[in-house]
Amino acid sequence: MNTSDGWRPRHVPEARGRAGAPRTPIDYAKAGRSSVRRRARGMTHSEAAAALEEAELLAHLDRRDEAAADDGGRRAAQLAEWQRVVQLLAAAGGLYDPDADTVVQEELAEDRRREETAQQRRQEQQRVADRAEELARLGEAGRLNRSVPSQAGDEAARDLLDDNLDYRAAKVDAWLAHALATHSGHYADPAARAAAVGLLPAPVRARAALLAALARTGTPTDGDLEFVGRLAQADPGATTALAAWLDTAAAVKEGTA
Numbered sequence: 001m002n003t004s005d006g007w008r009p010r011h012v013p014e015a016r017g018r019a020g021a022p023r024t025p026i027d028y029a030k031a032g033r034s035s036v037r038r039r040a041r042g043m044t045h046s047e048a049a050a051a052l053e054e055a056e057l058l059a060h061l062d063r064r065d066e067a068a069a070d071d072g073g074r075r076a077a078q079l080a081e082w083q084r085v086v087q088l089l090a091a092a093g094g095l096y097d098p099d100a101d102t103v104v105q106e107e108l109a110e111d112r113r114r115e116e117t118a119q120q121r122r123q124e125q126q127r128v129a130d131r132a133e134e135l136a137r138l139g140e141a142g143r144l145n146r147s148v149p150s151q152a153g154d155e156a157a158r159d160l161l162d163d164n165l166d167y168r169a170a171k172v173d174a175w176l177a178h179a180l181a182t183h184s185g186h187y188a189d190p191a192a193r194a195a196a197v198g199l200l201p202a203p204v205r206a207r208a209a210l211l212a213a214l215a216r217t218g219t220p221t222d223g224d225l226e227f228v229g230r231l232a233q234a235d236p237g238a239t240t241a242l243a244a245w246l247d248t249a250a251a252v253k254e255g256t257a
Contacts, residue, residue: 028072036081037098045089048096052082132157132166139171145178152186155199162201174229177204181211181221207232209243216250 040048059075084103085096098104135157138144158176161169180187180196187193197205210228215221232239 026072028074029077032074032077033081036078036085037101037104040082040085040096041098043085043089043096045086045093048082048086048089052079052086055079055082128153128156128160132160135172135175136161136166136168139168139175144171144175147185152192154186155196158200158204170229173204174207176200177207177229177232178211178221180205180208181215202236203229203232203239206236206239206243209240210246213243213246213250217246 039051043051055078059079062075088101089096131153135144135154138147154176158169158172161172179185180193180200183193187196200208207228210232211221211225214225214228228239231242
């Protein structure tokens with residue numbers, strides 16, 4: 001059975017955007033409220049009450065139609081909205097105007113805030129993706145060591161590479177560990193180093209700790225100390241313990257010198 005506005009829900013496959021991300025699911029209840037507001041614009045109280053009676057009758061008839069009942073909550077939302085409009089006009093009189101409806105305007109304002117938040121999130125995701133690709137290219141070309149982490153968020157770029165199983169993530173891990181160990185670039189800031197505890201995985205932090213400990217013993221750490229990375233990856237806890245032991249040994253030596 002067709003509804004009064006000619007709408008019938010259709011079951012369609014989930015659409016995906018160009019980037020492969022699922023589109024925002026359709027809010028059928030919201031669509032139902034919007035359709036009522038469009039029809040109700042300019043109606044008097046008696047006209048809105050008649051429209052409510054018609055909607056209630058159609059809803060009653062549709063209960064016998066399974067396809068019509070499975071509408072994602074649209075019909076129930078329409079009925080509730082007609083009831084609200086009727087009550088509003090009964091109290092305020094005049095003609096219904098969605099532009100002067102406080103409830104409608106608050107919903108629109110919330111929609112704008114939600115869209116702004118979503119847009120900011122998309123922009124941040126794109127920034128991280130661009131940075132991840134930049135770091136990956138530098139690592140592949142052997143040019144990462146010529147730069148240092150220059151901005152907050154390089155950890156997120158590293159995570160994206162790791163999540164995508166990008167083989168170049170290993171070079172970025174080594175680069176970040178060296179920067180953390182030497183307090184260079186973004187990690188010159190103590191707050192950034194403290195935040196790295198929650199942003200970098202244990203193997204990267206362990207690698208940085210061992211590099212820093214080796215440096216304090218006078219061991220050059222500017223080269224590619226591959227064994228440090230292997231140790232940290234195999235057992236971050238033991239690597240961190242080794243770094244602490246080296247620090248203690250260096251402190252004892254300095255105290256007895």
